[in-house]
Amino acid sequence: MASQTILTKTEINNKLRRIAFQIYENNVNESEVVLAGIDKNGYVLAKKLKTVISKISPLEIILCKVSIDKKNPQGEIKTSIKSEDYANKSIVLIDDVLHSGTTLIYGVKHFLEVPLKQFKTAVLVNRNHKKYPIKADFKGISLSTSLNEHVQVVLDNKRMEAFLE
Numbered sequence: 668m669a670s671q672t673i674l675t676k677t678e679i680n681n682k683l684r685r686i687a688f689q690i691y692e693n694n695v696n697e698s699e700v701v702l703a704g705i706d707k708n709g710y711v712l713a714k715k716l717k718t719v720i721s722k723i724s725p726l727e728i729i730l731c732k733v734s735i736d737k738k739n740p741q742g743e744i745k746t747s748i749k750s751e752d753y754a755n756k757s758i759v760l761i762d763d764v765l766h767s768g769t770t771l772i773y774g775v776k777h778f779l780e781v782p783l784k785q786f787k788t789a790v791l792v793n794r795n796h797k798k799y800p801i802k803a804d805f806k807g808i809s810l811s812t813s814l815n816e817h818v819q820v821v822l823d824n825k826r827m828e829a830f831l832e
Contacts, residue, residue, distance in 0.1 A: 700757045702761060761788075762774075790807070
């Protein structure tokens with residue numbers, strides 16, 4: 668089956684800019700926000716969002732890399748910052764694709780072990796095939812796809828695109 672581009676580099680940048688504004692609007696009364704990106708692509712998106720938010724707002728952005736074994740999400744979840752560093756703060760958990768919701772729900776569960784001011788989720792592509800009652804508060808694009816289709820997001824120095832295969 669041939670790949671079909673669903674988001675180009677320009678479109679991804681536009682979606683990230685819109686999400687950045689939504690995050691700022693949701694946190695206008697905060698001085699800092701934690702962007703917790705799920706490793707790999709979620710963290711790349713978090714870094715890109717930090718750059719945009721820093722240009723459009725006075726918010727201090729704290730980056731946090733979240734390591735979840737996507738094949739065994741019930742295993743240990745590691746974060747690049749200590750729980751004391753995100754306790755009582757506003758957090759946005761970020762991933763590239765929301766497919767079944769498994770990765771996001773276990774990521775949410777991890778962060779709920781400490782008190783938080785606010786918790787939101789952001790994804791670049793929302794696929795609408797959820798197994799869990801989780802939603803993306805901020806999303807770049809929503810796609811209705813079949814279960815056998817796969818959304819691939821490429822975010823590296825040379826390429827930035829999302830495609831369906």
